[in-house]
Amino acid sequence: MFWTKNCSLILLITTLLLTTLLLSGCSGGESNVTTGNREGILHWGNGTDPQELDPHIVTGVPEHHILTALLEGLVLKDPATLEPIPGVAESWVISDDGKTYTFQLRHNAQWSNGDPVTAHDFAWSWWRALQPALGNQYAYMFFPVKNAEAYLKQEIDDFSQVGVKVLDDYTLQVELTHPTPYFLQLLDHYSMFPIHRATIEKFGAPDERGSLWTRPGNFVGNGPFLLTEWQLFKKVEVTKNPYYWDAASVKLNGIRFHPTENVTTEERMFRSGQLHHTASIPINKIATYQKNKPGLLHSHAYLGNYFYRINTKLPHLSDKRVRRALAMSINSKQIVEQVTKGGEVPAYTFTPPDTLGYTADAGFSFNPEKARQLLAEAGYPNGEGFPVTELLYNTSEGHRKIAVAIQQMWNQYLGVNITLNNQDWKVYLNSVDSGDYTIARAGWIGDYVDPNTFLDMWITDGGNNRTGWSNPRYDELILKLAPKAGDRETRYKLMREAEALLLEDMPVIPIYIYNSKSLVHPSLKGLEPNILDYTLYKKLSLEQAPTNSEEASH
Amino acid sequence: MFRFILSRLLQAIPVLLIVITATFFLVRAAPGGPFSAEKAVPPEVIKALEAQYHLDQPMWQQYVGYLNDLAHGDFGPSFRYPGRTVNELIAGGLPITAELALYAMLVAIIIGVCAGVFAALKPNTPQDYIPMSAAMLGICMPSFLMGPLLVLIFGIGLEWVPVSGWGDLPGDKILPSITLGAGYAAFLARLSRGGMLEVMSQDYIRTARAKGLPERVVVLKHGLRGGLIPVIAFLGPAFAGLLSGSFVVETIFQIPGLGRFYVQAAFNRDYTMILGTTVFFATLIVLFNLLSDIVAVWINPKLRHQLREGH
Numbered sequence: 095m096f097w098t099k100n101c102s103l104i105l106l107i108t109t110l111l112l113t114t115l116l117l118s119g120c121s122g123g124e125s126n127v128t129t130g131n132r133e134g135i136l137h138w139g140n141g142t143d144p145q146e147l148d149p150h151i152v153t154g155v156p157e158h159h160i161l162t163a164l165l166e167g168l169v170l171k172d173p174a175t176l177e178p179i180p181g182v183a184e185s186w187v188i189s190d191d192g193k194t195y196t197f198q199l200r201h202n203a204q205w206s207n208g209d210p211v212t213a214h215d216f217a218w219s220w221w222r223a224l225q226p227a228l229g230n231q232y233a234y235m236f237f238p239v240k241n242a243e244a245y246l247k248q249e250i251d252d253f254s255q256v257g258v259k260v261l262d263d264y265t266l267q268v269e270l271t272h273p274t275p276y277f278l279q280l281l282d283h284y285s286m287f288p289i290h291r292a293t294i295e296k297f298g299a300p301d302e303r304g305s306l307w308t309r310p311g312n313f314v315g316n317g318p319f320l321l322t323e324w325q326l327f328k329k330v331e332v333t334k335n336p337y338y339w340d341a342a343s344v345k346l347n348g349i350r351f352h353p354t355e356n357v358t359t360e361e362r363m364f365r366s367g368q369l370h371h372t373a374s375i376p377i378n379k380i381a382t383y384q385k386n387k388p389g390l391l392h393s394h395a396y397l398g399n400y401f402y403r404i405n406t407k408l409p410h411l412s413d414k415r416v417r418r419a420l421a422m423s424i425n426s427k428q429i430v431e432q433v434t435k436g437g438e439v440p441a442y443t444f445t446p447p448d449t450l451g452y453t454a455d456a457g458f459s460f461n462p463e464k465a466r467q468l469l470a471e472a473g474y475p476n477g478e479g480f481p482v483t484e485l486l487y488n489t490s491e492g493h494r495k496i497a498v499a500i501q502q503m504w505n506q507y508l509g510v511n512i513t514l515n516n517q518d519w520k521v522y523l524n525s526v527d528s529g530d531y532t533i534a535r536a537g538w539i540g541d542y543v544d545p546n547t548f549l550d551m552w553i554t555d556g557g558n559n560r561t562g563w564s565n566p567r568y569d570e571l572i573l574k575l576a577p578k579a580g581d582r583e584t585r586y587k588l589m590r591e592a593e594a595l596l597l598e599d600m601p602v603i604p605i606y607i608y609n610s611k612s613l614v615h616p617s618l619k620g621l622e623p624n625i626l627d628y629t630l631y632k633k634l635s636l637e638q639a640p641t642n643s644e645e646a647s648h
Numbered sequence: 649m650f651r652f653i654l655s656r657l658l659q660a661i662p663v664l665l666i667v668i669t670a671t672f673f674l675v676r677a678a679p680g681g682p683f684s685a686e687k688a689v690p691p692e693v694i695k696a697l698e699a700q701y702h703l704d705q706p707m708w709q710q711y712v713g714y715l716n717d718l719a720h721g722d723f724g725p726s727f728r729y730p731g732r733t734v735n736e737l738i739a740g741g742l743p744i745t746a747e748l749a750l751y752a753m754l755v756a757i758i759i760g761v762c763a764g765v766f767a768a769l770k771p772n773t774p775q776d777y778i779p780m781s782a783a784m785l786g787i788c789m790p791s792f793l794m795g796p797l798l799v800l801i802f803g804i805g806l807e808w809v810p811v812s813g814w815g816d817l818p819g820d821k822i823l824p825s826i827t828l829g830a831g832y833a834a835f836l837a838r839l840s841r842g843g844m845l846e847v848m849s850q851d852y853i854r855t856a857r858a859k860g861l862p863e864r865v866v867v868l869k870h871g872l873r874g875g876l877i878p879v880i881a882f883l884g885p886a887f888a889g890l891l892s893g894s895f896v897v898e899t900i901f902q903i904p905g906l907g908r909f910y911v912q913a914a915f916n917r918d919y920t921m922i923l924g925t926t927v928f929f930a931t932l933i934v935l936f937n938l939l940s941d942i943v944a945v946w947i948n949p950k951l952r953h954q955l956r957e958g959h
Binding site: 145146147148151153226227228229230231233234246247248303304305306308309325326327328352353354355356358359362363365366368518519520521522523524525527536537556557558 | 678679680681683684685686687688689690692693695696697699700725728729730731732737740741796799803804807810811812813814816817899900901902903904905908915916917
């Protein structure tokens with residue numbers, strides 16, 4: 095039979111075939127960084143793969159990076175200060191009562207097919223973003239706009255009652271329910287980006303999820319870059335958009351966004367010159383980079399915090415003395431120095447300090463003595479009689495290490511017994527959301543730079559509260575008094591009062607403030623560190639410096 | 649032969665139906681839904697999303713609807729990637745995973761069979777012990793260790809090959825193929841050694857030698873024929889295993905294949921994607937098992953004879 099007679103021949107052929115296939119053009123290849131620097135193409139590690147490129151559907155940070163390259167809202171942010179700077183809107187006027195914003199759009203803003211960008215585009219895009227059937231998970235970003243919430247909830251069905259008005263082709267007026275000092279901040283969130291009406295309608299109904307308009311070739315945008323390629327799990331490529339109004343100041347010729355879900359692989363890609371910029375860095379590599387290549391490691395404070403939620407509905411945790419005792423016996427300084435080791439900052443307030451000038455007063459400190467005393471007052475001297483309490487976290491080595499450290503601290507300082515439980519992400523979300531937990535790990539990233547994004551979540555029955563905690567005075571301060579405050583100082587004072595109430599009652603234990611860490615190749619210039627990790631791609635450039643891939647390797 | 653294939657195909661239908669039904673209800677029974685997120689979403693939006701994907705219908709209705717779509721070859725839309733259908737995602741990932749699996753298979757066959765036959769020629773001597781110890785090591789070493797080790801040595805240390813990707817940079821297919829194939833190579837080495845040892849002690853081998861044939865011909869012509877039967881039987885399931893088991897390698901090397909979808913879909917509670925990939929892999933496994941049975945019958949006269957007798 096053929097097979098047996100020619101067995102050795104087959105083996106030989108397969109060997110040759112395989113060698114040819116695998117070795118075709120092996121080695122001698124130039125690294126992405128070298129090619130990129132020569133051609134002006136930035137190689138950007140972008141974390142997980144984008145789910146979609148429709149700004150009214152997506153929810154993640156990777157999508158944010160790509161969409162800010164492809165689209166542009168009314169305003170942008172100055173990456174150094176995070177204060178608003180002109181985008182499509184050339185200028186804007188805010189009424190004296192702070193409730194009416196009138197935007198003057200620039201006449202030279204164009205879509206990537208040459209159509210002008212007008213006020214109608216914004217009004218139509220916002221109408222679309224609020225269509226319930228679209229399932230826009232960031233629809234709440236519109237809630238400061240008058241009647242936007244009622245429209246989304248279908249309490250009213252006439253969009254003309256929503257506070258968005260086109261005065262003329264280049265003038266857009268927005269009316270808010272309350273003066274919302276952070277409203278301009280929201281405008282460069284992708285949920286408020288404009289999209290090209292004719293393109294959307296060409297590929298389906300306006301409220302159809304996942305029509306083909308976001309594919310390369312179909313996508314029409316108004317940002318500094320054009321979508322040229324999108325291969326799932328492989329790459330998203332954008333090239334410079336000649337129709338962009340500020341094209342003259344765009345220095346890059348293109349960006350290639352690499353999905354880098356696995357941080358360890360991402361670091362290896364960086365080391366071998368495949369990336370200019372990583373989305374993250376493995377924790378165990380931080381020390382090596384700090385020691386050997388400190389110039390490549392970029393690290394700065396981030397607008398987010400790591401904390402524990404306490405289920406205040408449970409009998410033994412309904413006593414605030416118990417909750418405070420737990421908080422005061424966590425040595426968060428030790429946790430950031432010996433466990434997380436990534437330059438995080440211990441947190442004694444809920445809102446990260448210096449959030450656009452807002453810093454709350456520390457609500458507690460590490461004080462085991464006082465903690466023991468509080469626990470004894472609550473009826474558990476030296477932890478006697480304290481029920482075995484479960485600490486829940488979503489499955490991750492990092493969360494486990496922190497939980498183990500805190501378990502030991504609580505046992506050592508308070509004499510209480512804590513068991514650890516980890517759950518898969520979606521199971522964990524379900525448990526916390528349905529109140530089926532005792533103490534649970536959590537994190538919060540601000541949507542915009544204002545203390546409100548950290549404080550309005552704790553109102554009674556707020557969707558993100560999930561602790562069962564409620565305080566009428568807190569609700570009044572956050573929902574009624576602060577929004578009406580005339581100036582920033584008065585408003586921050588009210589917010590500080592609210593945060594003091596929150597920290598006094600302690601339904602949450604702040605542990606540390608996040609820190610953003612990435613690896614950056616020296617040839618990448620113009621990157622400004624800021625607490626939002628906000629990047630203005632048009633400011634970035636690549637320098638054909640004498641640096642090469644060897645410099646990036648260890 | 650025809651009746652044998654037909655009966656095996658008919659047997660596959662209830663198997664697949666059980667797989668579909670169990671998966672369908674299990675994914676829905678798992679806590680947490682496709683749209684749960686850390687940041688609370690307005691209930692109206694959740695409702696709209698559920699209506700869009702028919703999750704608001706009674707379970708049986710969803711089930712019947714799904715079977716109906718499936719009968720038309722439609723796996724449905726992905727929940728996680730709103731603009732993509734599951735068919736499209738599978739079609740995108742399959743060629744890459746298949747290519748990876750094919751190379752891994754070739755690596756496994758070449759290294760495995762050579763090492764196994766080589767070892768079997770002089771059993772219980774260093775020529776046997778050395779490749780077999782290496783094989784043992786290969787079986788024991790998981791790909792999540794093997795992969796990074798190879799990357800460290802050949803990718804970062806020697807800079808011979810890229811550390812990640814698939815078809816982007818020259819030579820980037822080498823390390824993933826070897827990593828995925830190594831475990832199977834080790835297994836094949838042990839299988840072919842065993843097969844060869846058994847065959848080489850048979851009477852017909854002694855006859856061949858007595859006829860004065862050179863040892864090379866005895867081994868390659870008479871020995872391999874019988875010695876590789878267990879290897880052939882293993883290849884079908886192994887290929888299906890390579891296709892569905894490439895997740896770790898695809899993650900290490902950032903390869904946009906099907907294995908990653910499969911596992912990510914489960915984490916994301918992407919119901920249609922979990923079902924689609926499961927049904928797809930189940931079908932593949934059934935098919936490859938059938939194929940390897942057919943090949944086994946084809947090359948093994950004993951089995952062929954049995955079939956003809958109607959056993």
